[in-house]
Amino acid sequence: EEIIKKKNKYGNSNFGKDCKIQIEFISANPTGPLTIGNGRGGFYGDVLANILETQGYKVTREYYINDRGSQISTLGRSIKKAQGENIADDELYKGEYINELADKIDKNLNADEAGQKAADLILKNYIKPVLGKLGIKFDVWFSEKTLYTSNYQKVLSQLMASDFVYEAYGATWMKTSKLGDNEDRVLIKKDGNETYFLSDILYNFDKFNIRKFSKAIDIWGADHHGYAPRLQAALKAIGIPEENLDIVI
Numbered sequence: 001e002e003i004i005k006k007k008n009k010y011g012n013s014n015f016g017k018d019c020k021i022q023i024e025f026i027s028a029n030p031t032g033p034l035t036i037g038n039g040r041g042g043f044y045g046d047v048l049a050n051i052l053e054t055q056g057y058k059v060t061r062e063y064y065i066n067d068r069g070s071q072i073s074t075l076g077r078s079i080k081k082a083q084g085e086n087i088a089d090d091e092l093y094k095g096e097y098i099n100e101l102a103d104k105i106d107k108n109l110n111a112d113e114a115g116q117k118a119a120d121l122i123l124k125n126y127i128k129p130v131l132g133k134l135g136i137k138f139d140v141w142f143s144e145k146t147l148y149t150s151n152y153q154k155v156l157s158q159l160m161a162s163d164f165v166y167e168a169y170g171a172t173w174m175k176t177s178k179l180g181d182n183e184d185r186v187l188i189k190k191d192g193n194e195t196y197f198l199s200d201i202l203y204n205f206d207k208f209n210i211r212k213f214s215k216a217i218d219i220w221g222a223d224h225h226g227y228a229p230r231l232q233a234a235l236k237a238i239g240i241p242e243e244n245l246d247i248v249i
Helices: 002-009 036-054 070-082 096-104 111-134 144-148 152-161 196-210 222-237
Strands: 020-024 058-065 140-143 165-168 171-174 185-188 215-219 245-248
Touching: 020 036, 036 058, 036 111, 036 215, 070 096, 070 111, 096 111, 140 144, 144 196, 152 196, 185 196, 196 215, 196 222, 222 245
Parallel strands: 020 058, 020 215, 058 140, 215 245
Antiparallel strands: 165 171, 171 185
C-alpha cells in the first residue's frame, strides 16, 4: 500500500540533504565525436546522479572541457592540413569530421586559432547533440582555460611552498612518489607548458576550495587507471582529504 501510494517517490529520503556532490563524467576531449566508451560512462554518471538526488543530495552534473594544451594545437594543425597546408605530422587527427570542420573554419586563422574554433564547433555540433539524444543533461560545462585565469597563482604558490615540489632537468616536479605514487610527476614542462596533471590539481582545488563541494565523484575510462593514485596523492599535498574524491574506473 505504501509503494502504491508513493509511486515513484517510494524509497526517497533526505539522508544527504546537507551534502553537495559533484559528479564529473564523460568529459571527452573536444577533438572529435563521442565514442561508445564515452556513452557507457555517460549513462553510469547520469543514473548515479539520479539515485543520489532521490536521497536528498544536491547534485551537480559536470562536463570538464579540455580546451587548452597540446590536443587543441594538434587539432588546429589537423584542420590546417585539411585546408591544404603542407604539415608533416603523423600525430594529426583524421576522419571525415576533420574535412567537414575544415570547410567551416576561416583559412586565414593560424593553427592555434583554428584549433580553438574547431573545439567549439565539435562541442556544439558533435558532442552536445548526441548527449541530447541520450537524454543526458549537464548542469555545468567547465572550461579548463578558466583554471588559468583565476586561482592559478594561488595554487601554484601553495604547491611551491610545500616540500613536495622541486625543480629538475628544467622542469617542475611533484614528489608524488612520497605520497603513494610509483614515481614523481611533472607539473610544468621545461618548455613552460603546464601538464594535464597540474590542470587536474587546479580543477580539484576549484571543486573543494572555491565551490565547496562536500564530495566529488569522477567517472573515468579504463585507460586512466594508473592516473588515479597520483591525483589523490597531489590532493593530499594541497590539504584536500583523500576521501573527498571518489574515482570510478
